[in-house]
Amino acid sequence: MRAVITVIGKDTIGILHKVSGICANHNANVIEVTQSVMQDMFAMIMMVDLSGMSADFSSLSDEMTALGNAEGLTIHCMHEDIFNSMHKI
């Protein structure tokens, strides 16, 4: 399965590093990243492949939420199916 990770918040040093670090720890492969910084706001969308993941999805999602709380960012980690079903017929 693939998941979409979105990160929105104030730009600080090392956001991408921290998020991709958690992915690497879970053996989740980053397939695609788009990011933009507008003024000092940071927005990143990352598509990750979870087929080789070492732990379950909820531990990845919990760690992302914890990182978001610690850094003052909003991080969502969601199964790609929700976007596919809502936006594609």
Next chain:
Amino acid sequence: MLNTFDILETIRMIQEECLDIRTITMGISLLDCIDPDIDKACQKVYDKITSRAENLVRTGEQIEKEYGIPIVNKRISVTPIAMLAAACPDENPVKFAHTLQRAADTCGVNFLGGYSALVHKGFSAGDLALIRSIPQALSETTNVCSSVNIGSTRSGINMDAAALMGEIVLESAKATSDRQCIGPAKLVVFCNAVEDNPFMAGAFHGVGEPDCEIHVGVSGPGVVRAAIEKYPDASIDELSDFIKKTAFKITRMGQLVGSRASKMLDVPFGIVDLSLAPTPAVGDSVAYILEGMGLEQCGTHGTTAALALLNDAVKKGGVMASSNVGGLSGAFIPVSEDAGMIAAAQDGTLCLEKLEAMTAVCSVGLDMIVVPGDISAATISAIIADEAAIGMVNNKTTAVRLIPAIGKKEGDMLEFGGLLGSGPVMPINRKSPAKFISRGGRIPAPMHSIKN
């Protein structure tokens, strides 16, 4: 490939516009639990519910995490208990209510519906005993919901039942007068009740349903309102199209969650109920949608037309998004659960008569309306009969969930808390319908019921 706009739109809907899955409801048949020994029957009921729904809450939470979408309620509906009570005529059916409460506690669900009776053509064994026990059952339990179907398009309206239910609603309020009269907030009187409704308080598992199944109720008034507000100068046809597109997206999400839950629990997927169900949360209001269409306040002239448009567009948008649509499917207008309706009722813009008209064009009926505590049982019965007549003649489900505020008068408030919200006591017509209600009997089914 997914595009950034779509991803951010979904996240915005969830984060800012209160989009959620309102409920995953597991329907469980209790027909195989019928036993003339009530204690044995209760044990079978408890065992069946707790084994079938053992993983319901956990599965719901897992799906929430996986898709990042809140699933607000996990609930259970069961076979109308009157059918089980029929086998033990000398016992008080309240024992079943206590059993249902225990089962709800064990499973961790927040409501369990089905303390119900279907009496649209008359009372059969168990029905009267169950109905008479409703006030006690609702006051001695917290999560058990009750409903009674008193009419249908095919059979007419059972006016004896309407008369009785007026007394039961009033008694339920009196029995819980120390707890904001919460009893009747868990009691729905239906006409044309549906068998696969996932929404409380009116959910029960009909006899035509399979042994166990999963239904999903979606929500999203906030999303529809945001969509409308983006186009302040759109024509009505365009508005309808925007609502349809939004309803499609919301319903697709319900379909996804339902099929996932059904797979994880290994239970057949029943239906998606395409309802716009408001909550007291700011922005999650059906009244605000109507106001967003251009009404100064919900309840003014034009409200019925705006609601008809909304209800129709929600259905048309949703129906293609799901393999099986069912339940009540439409817009809900529970006064105490909708910030905009509460405000309109407090200002006197929204009155009982307007709400009654609105129920003719949307799903369900007079819902979560607080009335003065000195209301007579006959007046409640007459309100029930009026609403049932609208349902019967228009081939639609209608319901009444009135809360007599014991010891309170017009303008006072009842505070239920949580999803049930709070409601101002609304004025009622004080002329007596007692003679009409006391006649008893049955209002014959309308001409168009004869359609075979």
